[in-house]
Amino acid sequence: MNRRFRSLGWIYVVALLLSVGAFVPMVSAQSGGSAVVLATQADAARLDPAATGDVPSMMIQSVMFEGLVGWDKDQKLVPQLAESWTLSDGGKVVTWKLRHGVKFHDGEEFDAQAAKVNFDRWLDKANGLLTLSQFATVDGVEVVDKYTLKMTLKEPNGALLQTLAGRRAMFNSPKALAKWGKDINLHPTGTGPFEFVEWVPKDRLTVKRFDGYWGTKPALEKITFKPVPEPASRVAMLEAGDADAAAPIPIQDVGRLRGNPKLNVMMVDSLDNLHFALNMQKDVFKDVRVRQAVNYAVDKDSIVKNIYNGLAVPLTKSPVSPFLWGYSAVGDFYKYDPAKAKELLKAAGVKPGTKLVMWIPDGRYVQDRQVGEAVAGYLRDVGFDIQIVKMEWATYIGRVGQKPDPVAPYDLAMLAWSVGTQDADWGLAGTFLSTNWPPRAYNLAFYKSEVVDNALAAGRQTTDSAKRIEAYKVAQKQIMEDAPWLFLVAPKFIGAFKKELQNVYVIPFGGAVVKDAAIKR
Amino acid sequence: MGRLIGRRLLFLLPVLFGILLAVFVTMRIVPGDPARLVAGPDAGPEELATIRQQFGLDRPLHVQFERYVLDILRGEFGRSLKTQRPVLDEIVPRLGNTALLAVLSTLFAVIVGLLAGIVAAARRNSAFDHATMVVAMLGVSTPSFYLGIVLIVVFAVMLRLFPAGGSGGLAHLVLPAVTLGASTLGIVARMTRASMIDVLDEDYIRTARAKGVRERLIVARHALRNALLPVIAVVALQFGFVLAGSVLVETVFSFPGIGWLIVESISMRDFPVVQGSILLVTFVSVVVNLAADILYGYADPRVKY
Numbered sequence: 001m002n003r004r005f006r007s008l009g010w011i012y013v014v015a016l017l018l019s020v021g022a023f024v025p026m027v028s029a030q031s032g033g034s035a036v037v038l039a040t041q042a043d044a045a046r047l048d049p050a051a052t053g054d055v056p057s058m059m060i061q062s063v064m065f066e067g068l069v070g071w072d073k074d075q076k077l078v079p080q081l082a083e084s085w086t087l088s089d090g091g092k093v094v095t096w097k098l099r100h101g102v103k104f105h106d107g108e109e110f111d112a113q114a115a116k117v118n119f120d121r122w123l124d125k126a127n128g129l130l131t132l133s134q135f136a137t138v139d140g141v142e143v144v145d146k147y148t149l150k151m152t153l154k155e156p157n158g159a160l161l162q163t164l165a166g167r168r169a170m171f172n173s174p175k176a177l178a179k180w181g182k183d184i185n186l187h188p189t190g191t192g193p194f195e196f197v198e199w200v201p202k203d204r205l206t207v208k209r210f211d212g213y214w215g216t217k218p219a220l221e222k223i224t225f226k227p228v229p230e231p232a233s234r235v236a237m238l239e240a241g242d243a244d245a246a247a248p249i250p251i252q253d254v255g256r257l258r259g260n261p262k263l264n265v266m267m268v269d270s271l272d273n274l275h276f277a278l279n280m281q282k283d284v285f286k287d288v289r290v291r292q293a294v295n296y297a298v299d300k301d302s303i304v305k306n307i308y309n310g311l312a313v314p315l316t317k318s319p320v321s322p323f324l325w326g327y328s329a330v331g332d333f334y335k336y337d338p339a340k341a342k343e344l345l346k347a348a349g350v351k352p353g354t355k356l357v358m359w360i361p362d363g364r365y366v367q368d369r370q371v372g373e374a375v376a377g378y379l380r381d382v383g384f385d386i387q388i389v390k391m392e393w394a395t396y397i398g399r400v401g402q403k404p405d406p407v408a409p410y411d412l413a414m415l416a417w418s419v420g421t422q423d424a425d426w427g428l429a430g431t432f433l434s435t436n437w438p439p440r441a442y443n444l445a446f447y448k449s450e451v452v453d454n455a456l457a458a459g460r461q462t463t464d465s466a467k468r469i470e471a472y473k474v475a476q477k478q479i480m481e482d483a484p485w486l487f488l489v490a491p492k493f494i495g496a497f498k499k500e501l502q503n504v505y506v507i508p509f510g511g512a513v514v515k516d517a518a519i520k521r
Numbered sequence: 522m523g524r525l526i527g528r529r530l531l532f533l534l535p536v537l538f539g540i541l542l543a544v545f546v547t548m549r550i551v552p553g554d555p556a557r558l559v560a561g562p563d564a565g566p567e568e569l570a571t572i573r574q575q576f577g578l579d580r581p582l583h584v585q586f587e588r589y590v591l592d593i594l595r596g597e598f599g600r601s602l603k604t605q606r607p608v609l610d611e612i613v614p615r616l617g618n619t620a621l622l623a624v625l626s627t628l629f630a631v632i633v634g635l636l637a638g639i640v641a642a643a644r645r646n647s648a649f650d651h652a653t654m655v656v657a658m659l660g661v662s663t664p665s666f667y668l669g670i671v672l673i674v675v676f677a678v679m680l681r682l683f684p685a686g687g688s689g690g691l692a693h694l695v696l697p698a699v700t701l702g703a704s705t706l707g708i709v710a711r712m713t714r715a716s717m718i719d720v721l722d723e724d725y726i727r728t729a730r731a732k733g734v735r736e737r738l739i740v741a742r743h744a745l746r747n748a749l750l751p752v753i754a755v756v757a758l759q760f761g762f763v764l765a766g767s768v769l770v771e772t773v774f775s776f777p778g779i780g781w782l783i784v785e786s787i788s789m790r791d792f793p794v795v796q797g798s799i800l801l802v803t804f805v806s807v808v809v810n811l812a813a814d815i816l817y818g819y820a821d822p823r824v825k826y
Contacts, residue, residue: 045559045603045789053561128571130564185605201604201611202777202785203688226687228775229785232670233686237775240677240685394553394790401557419563426563440566 034519035222036501038512039234039243043202043227048185049170050122050129058167058420059511060225063207064105065170065190068096068115069161073505073513075323075422077161081110081171081191091156091463096149103212104173105195112143117174119151131168134421158460158468162325162423193218193515202227219518238263238496245504247495247512251309251366257496264501269313270493271321271508272416274365276358276375276486277431277444281407284354285445291483293344295334297382298375302336304489307370312489318476319428320417321490323508326424326459326472333480334487341382352383356411359389361396365416366491372414375486403439404446412486413444422509424472429456432479447484451475522815529811533804540803541593541796545586548792555602555790576602589796599793603786608797611782616801618688619771619778623763625694626702631756634706638713642748643740645718653710660707665766669700669773686775697774701766705759712755716748723747750821757813761806 042056049061068082083097102110119141122131137160139152153160163169176189188196193215194207205225209218226243228234231250238246239260249257249265258265278285278294285291300314313322317329356379360372369390376386389410391399400413419426430441433456434448452475459471480487495512497504503516556572557564564572573579577588592599598608637657641650676696677685683695720726721744729739768780775781779798786794 046605053559053564125567125571128568128575130560130568132568132571133565134563136565182605200614200777201606202615202781226775228686229781230772230775233673233773233775236670236673236678237685237687240673240681242677242685242687392788394558394788395551397557398553398790401554417562430563442562 034220035224036220036244036514036517036519037224037226037242038514039226039228039237039246040511041227041229041231041234041248044199044205044225046185047188047196047199048172049168050131051185052168053130055418055420055510056227058509059513060205061170061188061190062167062192062511062513063194063223063515064188064192064196065172066192067164067167067170068098069165071165071422071507073516075508077165080165081115087463092153094151094153094160095144096151098147098149099214100147102191102214104171104176104191105189105210105212106173106176107212108173108175110171110191111146112149113146114174115149115171116141116143117177118169118171121177122169129168134163134166134168156461156463158462158464159421159423159425160463162421162425166419166421166423168420194223197222218515220514223514235496238498244501245495245497245512245514247493247506248366248510249494249496251311251491251494254309254311254494262499263496264499265494265496266504266506267311267492267494268506268508269321269323269490270510271323271418271422271427271490272365272493272510273315273319273321273418273490274368274371274414274416274488275315275319276412276414276488278484278486279408279411279413279444279446280448280484281404281446282411284350284356284411287348287350288482289344289348290350291486292334293341293348293350293382294379294486295483296337296344297341298378298486298488299336300334300488303371303374307367307374308489308491311494312491314489315487317480319432319479319485319487320424320476321508323422324419324424324427325422326427326469328469328473328476330473330477330480334483338378338382345382350383353385354383355385355387357387357389357409358412358414359391359396359400359410360414361393362390364393364396365414368414371488375412375488400444401438401442404437408438408444408446415442415444417442418509420509424468424475425456425460428452428472428475428479429460432456432475432484445484447479447482449478449482451478452482522818525814526811529807529814533807536807537800537803541590541800542586544796544799545589545792548787548790548795549582551790553790555792558789559603589793593800598797601786601791601794603789603791603794608793611794612779612798612801615777615779615782616798616805618776619764619767619780620805622694622697622701622767622770622776622778623760626698626700627705627756627760627763629698630702630705630709630759631752634709635713635752637706637710639717639740639745639748641710641714642717642721650714654714657707657710660703661711662707663703664769665700665703666769666773668703669696669770672696672700673773686773688777693774693776697770697776700773701763701770704766705756705763708755708759709752712752713748716751717744720744720748746820750817753813753817753820757810757816760809760813764802764806 040056044057044060045054046052046057049065066080069077070080072078081099083099085094085096087094122129137153137155137157139154142150144150173189177184180187193213195210197206197208199205208222234246235253237243257263278291304312304314316333318327320327362369376388379386417431431443432447432452434453436443437446455471455475459468493506493510495506500520502518502520504514506512556569600607601611637653641653644650673685676682684693729743767778768784771778771781783798
C-alpha cells in the first residue's frame with residue numbers, strides 16, 4: 001500500500017511548494033533611485049500641525065511644513081519663513097519681515113496675509129486647536145504690508161520664538177484651508193521641501209520633492225514613512241534592506257547594528273527626563289528629607305549602566321535634559337548613598353515597612369518597567385514596602401491627569417516630560433509650576449514653591465536670553481534641592497541608517513531627520 | 522436551506538446590537554480620555570474641553586449611544602477621533618487586507634494540512650508520519666509572535682527571499698500567511714490523520730478493498746469525503762481564531778490589517794473606530810460560520826436543516 005501513496009507524497013510536496021512558492025519571491029526594492037523608506041514607531045495621527053499632539057506626526061509634518069522660525073541640525077533656532085524680526089513696546093510688539101518668493105505646494109504665495117489667515121485660525125477658540133493655549137499671550141496679528149506682519153502680545157513672552165518653532169505654528173495655504181475646511185487634516189499644503197502625495201493609514205505616507213521650494217532643493221525625490229510599531233520588526237526591515245532608515249532603535253540591538261558594515265547607528269541625548277513624581281499630598285512625602293532620602297537610595301549610575309547599556313545620562317545636575325534650552329548644571333546632587341538615605345528617613349521618623357504605591361505606564365518609555373522594578377528594589381533596601389501598579393498608557397495618562405479626589409492615589413508616578421518647544425518655559429512649568437497641578441497640567445508631585453513660581457514667571461516675562469537663563473537656573477537649583485521628583489535619567493534617542501545615506505541625523509525631541517539626505521551609492 | 526439562512530441572518534441582528542452595546546459600554550468604562558491622548562501633554566483644559574465637545578463626548582452616555590445607533594442605521598459610522606477620517610475609510614481597506622491574509626493562511630493550512638494528514642494516515646507509523654506529526658505539533662504550539670520573528674530573520678534578513686514587513690503585493694503576504702496559518706495547519710493535519718485512520722478501518726472500506734477497488738480511489742473518494750466532515754467544522758471554528766491571531770501577526774509584520782487597527786484604536790480610545798471594527802468583524806465571523814454550516818450540509822447529505 002505504501003508504494004501507492006508515494007505519488008500522494010509527491011503531490012504533497014508540490015502543493016507545499018505551490019502554496020508558498022506561488023507567490024514567487026518578487027521582493028521589489030521599495031527604495032532605490034533617490035527615494036528613501038524610513039521605518040517609524042507609529043503612523044501619523046494627524047496632518048494638521050495645529051491639531052497635532054504626538055511626536056511621530058510632528059516628525060512627518062516637518063518635511064512638508066514650515067513656520068516663521070525653526071530648528072537647525074544642532075537644535076539652534078533659525079529663521080524659516082521670517083527673514084528677521086524686531087521687538088518694540090517693551091517686547092509687546094513683534095514686527096516680522098517675511099521671506100519673499102515662498103510658494104505653498106498649491107502654488108499660492110506665502111505673504112503676510114497668508115500668515116494672518118493662519119494665525120487667526122490658530123487663535124480662534126471655536127476651532128479648538130492646540131495652538132490656543134500655546135499662544136495665549138498673543139493678542140492678534142495685523143498685515144502691515146505684503147511682507148510685514150505685526151504681532152501684538154498681551155504681555156512680553158520670553159519663550160515666544162521657541163513656541164513658534166514648537167512644531168504647531170506651521171503654515172497651511174489659505175486657499176487649501178478655504179477649500180478643505182475641517183478636512184485640511186487630510187490635505188496638508190505647506191511650504192516645506194517636500195509635498196504630500198498619499199497617506200494609506202497604517203501602511204505608508206509618501207511625500208515627493210517640491211520643485212518650487214524656496215530654499216536648497218532636496219536631493220531626495222521621495223520619502224516614504226512606514227509605521228512599524230514592533231521594534232524587532234523595525235530593525236529587521238532595516239537589516240533586510242526593506243527600509244533605509246529606522247528610528248527609534250531598541251537598546252539591545254545597538255551592539256549588533258554597530259557591527260553591521262552596511263549601517264550607521266546615530267544617537268543623541270533625548271529631551272525625555274524620566275522621573276518619578278513624589279506625591280506631596282501624601283504625608284510621607286511632605287517632608288523634604290524623605291524625598292531626598294528616596295533620591296539618595298537609588299543608584300542612577302547603575303541604572304544607566306545595567307538597564308540602558310550606558311545609553312542614557314543620569315539626571316544628577318538638573319531635573320531636565322541637557323538639550324532643553326535654558327538647561328543649567330546647578331550642582332551634583334544625590335550621589336548613591338543608601339546609608340545617608342536611611343539616616344534621613346530615621347530623622348524624618350519614617351518607620352521601616354512604610355508602604356508606597358508606585359505607578360508605571362508599562363511600555364510607554366524606553367525600559368520603563370525595568371527601571372521601575374530596579375527603583376522598587378532600591379527603595380525596599382532602605383526599608384520601604386513597595387507596591388508596583390502597571391497600566392497601559394491610555395489608562396495611565398487618564399488617571400494621573402484627573403483632578404485629585406481629594407488626593408491622588410499614587411505615592412510615586414513615573415513620567416518623562418518632553419516638550420516640542422524645547423524651551424525651559426513649558427519644559428519646567430508643565431511639571432513644576434504650582435498652578436499646573438492635575439488636571440491643568442502634569443505637576444504630578446503637587447509641588448508648590450514660591451521661588452520656582454517666581455523664577456518661571458520672570459523667565460517668561462523677559463525677552464533677554466541671559467536673564468531668562470539666570471531665572472531658569474534659580475528654578476532648577478531650587479527644584480533639585482526640594483526633590484519633588486526622584487530624578488532618574490534622560491535616555492538616548494537612537495536611529496540607524498544605511499551607510500549610503502548622507503546628511504541624516506536624529507534629534508533630541510525623538511525622530512530621525514532625512515529631509516536633507518543625499519544618497520551616495 | 523433558505524429558512525436556515527433567513528433564521529441565521531435574523532439572529533444576527535440581536536447579536537450585532539448586543540456586541541455594539543457591550544463594546545460601547547466597555548470602551549467608556551475603562552479609564553482613559555481620548556481628548557487627552559489625541560491632544561498630547563501640552564494641551565490645556567480649555568482645549569481638552571473643546572475637543573471633547575467636538576467629539577460629542579460631553580453629552581450624557583445614553584444620548585451618545587442613541588445618536589450612534591441612529592447614525593449606524595443611516596450607514597454613518599462617524600469619524601476617527603485620532604485621524605478625523607471617516608471610520609469606514611479606516612476600516613474597510615484594512616478589513617479587506619485581513620480577509621485576504623486570513624483566506625490565504627487558511628488555504629495554505631488546509632491544502633498542506635490535508636495532504637500531510639492523508640499521507641501520514643496512509644503511511645501510518647512511517648518516518649513521514651512521525652515527522653509530519655512532530656511538525657504539526659510544533660505548528661500548533663509555537664506562538665505566532667515568535668514564529669513570525671524567526672521567519673523574518675531567516676527569510677527576510679538572511680535569505681532576502683521575502684520582505685520583512687509591510688504590504689504591497691503577494692510577496693508581502695507569504696510570511697504573514699504562513700505564520701498565521703501554522704497553527705491551523707497543525708490542527709488540520711492531526712485531525713485529518715486521525716479521522717482518516719478511523720475511516721480507513723471502517724467496514725465499507727474493507728468491502729471496497731474486497732471488491733478490488735483501487736486503493737487510490739478508496740482513499741480519494743470513499744475515505745476522504747467522510748474524513749473531511751470534522752475537518753470542515755474545525756476549519757470554520759479556526760477562522761475566528763485566525764482573525765484573532767491576525768492581531769499579533771499584523772503587528773509583527775506591520776501588515777495594515779484590522780487586528781492592528783483595533784489594538785491601536787483601543788489604546789488610543791478611538792471609540793468610533795473600535796466600535797465600527799468590532800461590529801464588522803462580528804458580522805464577518807457570523808457569516809463565515811453560516812457558510813461553513815451550509816458547506817457541511819453539502820459534504821454530509823445526512824445533515825438536514
